[in-house]
Amino acid sequence: MDLPIVATDSAPAVARPPGRFMPAVRRTLRQAIPTVLGILVLNFALLQMVPGDVVDVMAGESGGATMESMRALREQFGLAGSIGERLVAYLGNLATLDLGVSPRYNAPVAELILDRLPNTLFLVVSGLAVAIVVGVLVGVAMATWAGRLPDRALSLVNLLLYATPGFCIGLMLILLFSVKLGWLPANGHATIGVTLAGGDWLLDRLRYALLPIVTLATFFIAVYGRLTRAAMLEVRQQDFVRTARAKGLAPSRVMFRHVLRNALMPITTMAGLHFAALFGGAAVTETLFGWPGLGRLTLDAVMTRDFNLLLGILLLSSLLVVVVNMLVDLLQLWLDPRIQAR
């Protein structure tokens, strides 16, 4: 028989104020457009300050060129004209959803990006998911046995994972699993030249993805582990936890249902930020494993001064960041009924 104090494990009998989520969505959309526009203009201006343009690079790669060929290329790629003219032209194209053509690859920017986007999304989302699950579990373990041997040991492992650079871990994993043991492939994202379907396809992709995902996740496991531990230790001291324990609930139920759920707030915030950072910043992992993703494409675009491509990627990234932050806001609203969206 339930005690008069109402447990909070199911949706409260009192309905939440209606439309709690809508204001958040509306606010995000109101802020999104100026944010994205601002990012584009700022980056456009910054890119103009970088020395050299794509025609210079193409001529350099070819080991030489002639005045005529370079001038012809510049005209074709819309690189003649003042900065203002070019910016207006670019924004005008954007209004018709035309991201332009990359002069170096001779292909539409949208196509180049969409080719690589699923690969990067897969890598980043899986990496973060693994990091969150493992990190949270590690953090829970550290918090449960805080101060004792398991906590000390896990903290040490945590520190090692945090301090070792990603490419170092990646290289060590390749050496062990690929070169020495030969269990996993070291490069690429799929077996080339065979068409697989269904379960075979999934298995093949997972084999190639495993090492890059682990490499990407290790740093964040350390981050989420520490965060969870700190947050849980703080929440554990709250009154309602004492009440729950006094009620006679099992320790694991207290730990997971009451303490952890309240400690998830900082984690979701950080995960949102990390997703944004990882999106273009997985370049190191992608280069190490030859993973055809957006990080490498961005790096190439910067080195070869391919501004059309770069602006297209920046536009996409900023949009994704805005969307993800909105989702994180909504997630937090849902997790914690006490929060009111302004």
Next chain:
Amino acid sequence: MVRTSRRTFLHQASLATVLAGVPAWALTEAGSAMASSGASNGTLTVVLNPEPPTLVSFANTGGTCVTASSKVLEGLLEYDHDLTPRPQLATSWSVSPDGLTYEFKLRENVKWHDGKPFTAADAAFSILLSRRYHPRGTATFANLDAAEAVDATTLRLRLAKPAPYLLLALSAGETPILPSHLYEADTAVQNPLNARPIGTGPFRFREWERGSHIIYERNPDYWQPGKPQVETLLFRIVPDIAARLNGFRNGSLDIGESSPIPLSEIPNLDKYPHLATTTKGYADNAVVTALEFNLEREVLAKHEVRRAIAHALDREQIRKIAFYGFAVPTVAPIVKSSFPRFHLDAEDPYPYDIRKANELLDAAGYPRQGGGHRLGLTLHANPFNEGFRRTAHYVRSALARIGIDVTVREQDPGSYVRSVYNEREFDMTVSGVSTMFDPTVGLQRVYWSKSFNPKVPFSNANRYHNPEVDRLLEAAAIEPDVEKRAELFKRFQEIVIREIPTIALVQLQSVTVFNRRVDGFSKTASGLRGNIADVHFAQA
């Protein structure tokens, strides 16, 4: 209405993420032959880095572009290691005694990959296209008046002035023959076929997944019956140098050209009996590392200062330190290995002599001041090859011994081109100039005063202007007689070795790393950058 409690939701969500992220390593029995597609007998895996922007090399001639293009598109000729022409799409050729008319007899019964026949019209079209868009084409075919298809198998070229290097400019990578029925001259650069080429070559294009790989398959209708003996050509794009090294070690990569692994690792390849290396197959692309001076700077315009710098450099050290032994010291800018007849076997007029260097600088009016410092110079390192960077650092420490403080600037390719060629804000640069297949095509632009142009990279960076040198180079450009031409080049080299507007240091050697099971890829001067119709697996 079913209400999902938070508990169930979180439960299910965590289950889903675990399923997505974990299971692969539990199924290790599925990961048998880890060397993936490389293990099969019919597939040759070539490593490419960086990824070529297009697969056709008439407008973009960056290294990997040529490698990718020459398997599908062929040239009129191919060349032996000593640059002797041999037939490819042309079976015989003749040059008129005055050097103004060339006639090529073309191979019969050659088909494009789409089944249409190859004719002289295609050859004429391609040569004119090259003249218009190719970075060197305007120079190589500058004297070309007309290219006409006399009949289906005869091509005639008419020149306004002789061009003795023309016969050497017709390899698959340099002047690819394109299908004129699929290309328009005005829109050739944006033709979508540039990403899925159609040619006459031993391999056909099958697929290109950008960022990952390119697949070519054997052309069953190739004009050399029985060739190629490889079913599939797989180009893997591997940007990380450690990953390439691992790829060779574990057998997933078969072959790579232009030093795909660090030169320092090559001696360690002894531990892997299945790997071998060769420096053959680069005769048509001899690169000389040189220290170039900006002669517009007052300090460097003085001959004594340049001589002093030359006395402070030891080519043997550069060979060992900067190139790990994979270089040949050279005093003359035209190298012996590719051009034995044009090479000048000269003694170094400014051998390594620190005392002499110091004396020269004192005499030139740059005495040592406080801290032994005489003057400061900037040195930009050409970023297109690691060896140039290492040479730049060697130069810095070498010149420190004679009191010159050198600041090394390392930049990315775009910035380097801007700094050195556009803005000309450099004192010295360590750069590499390729003589290509002929000194007129490759080397002239460095020494010829008329090629100076701030808008064009790899033209005359030093702003060297010597009327005698100009005369010699211009005469050699149109001299059809080989002996007389050799004489002109030798006199040219005498002058520039003495005046040193740029100091030729070493000829760098590129290394091809390959798995011993592969053979038949370095039969020509282009090596792996040719059409490798002869490639096969050495059956064990």
